[in-house]
Amino acid sequence: MLPTPADPQGASHTPVLLAECLEGLAVYPGGRYIDGTLGGGGHTEAILQRSAPDGKVLGLDADPAAIRRVEERLRAEIAQGRLLLAHTAFERMAAVAEQHAFAPVDGILLDLGLSSFQLETPERGFAFTHDGPLDMRFDPTRGESAADLLNRRDADEIADLIYRYGEERMSRRIARAIVENRPIVTTGQLAALVERAVGGRKGQRIHPATRTFQALRIAVNDELGQLERVLAQALDLLLPGGRLAVISFHSLEDRIVKVWMREEGKDYVPDPTSIYGGQEREPRLTVLTKRPLVASDEESARNPRSRSAKLRIAEKK
Ligand SMILES: C[S@@+](CC[C@H](N)C(=O)[O-])C[C@H]1O[C@@H](n2cnc3c(N)ncnc32)[C@H](O)[C@@H]1O
Structure with missing residues (x-):
């Protein structure tokens, strides 16, 4: 990747569906957001810009190298108290938000899978295109x-x-x-x-x-288990009207997100043991993307990683 002025080491990971995420999360000045998959910090950086001057982000990543890299790159935002970082799996999102007194929040982002740094670092063992130890742990x-x-x-x-x-x-x-x-x-x-x-x-x-x-x-990485465990926590952490945006890269994770959003959005739950066949209930969210958002032709051409990305967004009731 070519170095850019904002990224002198060429160390950035091009964020996928960035405009759609900012729009979907309805990022506003002063808002509070959790980025459950910090990676290279691309989405986080844009959320910080859009929520300036006093918006805040709590960024999580299971990968200590991702945390260290963003610590270096976004030093100013950390010093201003606008960016908090935690090395943790996102299944601990609720506990970590509580530790940092960082709930409730206006928006939560999950950009699942692995980053280009992980893929491109042979020692991490993710890629069959570079020989390295077969590791693959985030x-x-x-x-x-x-x-x-x-x-x-x-x-x-x-x-x-x-x-x-x-x-x-x-x-x-x-x-x-x-x-x-x-x-x-x-x-x-x-x-x-x-x-x-x-x-x-x-x-x-x-x-x-x-x-x-x-x-x-x-x-x-128990990726599907992690995803199943974080979704309910994310909904609990949101303010009413808060948004959850999830980007997935394969059908197994997209199905988990789609089914969960659909279930939480229902105002009726079937119950075969009830003579009424089920019961009404208050839905906990509104699904804002009937179909997932995908990358434009222009983005797909510019960033091949975006080609399999699917973004689903829900709003907490
Ligand atoms: C696709 S990258 C995120 C890129 C980021 N949005 C950006 O713009 O730079 C995914 C990141 O999520 C992290 N990750 C994946 N699963 C995780 C989990 N269960 N808990 C915490 N971090 C996870 C990976 O280590 C990786 O750094």
């Missing part, structure tokens, strides 16, 4: 790496997770090849092994290991 200070997972689980467990989280039809064959070639240590080793197991590339659009790598990353 937080390398805790938990089991992708290599540990593959070297410890049995073939059925590995096949199930590749099938479930990667939607990979050849999961059994891949799992068998993994178990036969253990220990698996590097990203390059795994990518080559998967490619051999599924019989090469044969004119495929994507690398044959893409789905296996996605599955492992989701499993290592």
Whole structure:
């Protein structure tokens, strides 16, 4: 990435669907926001600008390197007391907001998945395009790496997770090849092994290991569990009229967000044990995006990462 004046080291991550997020979160001067996925701080920086002079952001990230980078880059906003940072998984959002006396809030953003820094740093082990240790943890200070997972689980467990989280039809064959070639240590080793197991590339659009790598990353970071656990907390943390914006990058996480928003937006819950068939209730939110927002052609051309992004927005009642 070319250095820009605001980013002398060229260390920025281009925020996806930025205008749509600011609009969707209805960011206003003096508002209070939580960014659950700080990353390179691109969205946070824009929220701080739009909420100036006294708006505030609490930024969370499981990755200590992301926190350190934003600490450097947005030093002035931290010194002004407008930006607070916390190294934590976002499933602890409610507890962390309470610790910082930072609730209720006007808006919460989740821009799921991994950042370009993580993808482009070989030592983090996310990419099959750069050889490195097979790690894949957002937080390398805790938990089991992708290599540990593959070297410890049995073939059925590995096949199930590749099938479930990667939607990979050849999961059994891949799992068998993994178990036969253990220990698996590097990203390059795994990518080559998967490619051999599924019989090469044969004119495929994507690398044959893409789905296996996605599955492992989701499993290592318990991405779907984290998302399920944060949504309810986020709704509780919002003021009435506050907004929740979630950007997802694959169908498994988008489905969780879509179904949850739809359920919380219902004014009626079916109950098969009731003679009335169910009961009325107050919906807790209004879904503002009947269909998810996606990147324009212009953004997709400029930032390939935005091509699979889907943004859903809800407003708390
Ligand atoms: C796509 S990036 C966010 C980019 C950011 N919006 C920006 O504009 O620079 C996602 C970030 O969320 C973090 N992350 C993913 N899952 C997380 C979780 N469960 N808890 C905390 N951070 C998480 C990752 O470490 C990564 O830095």
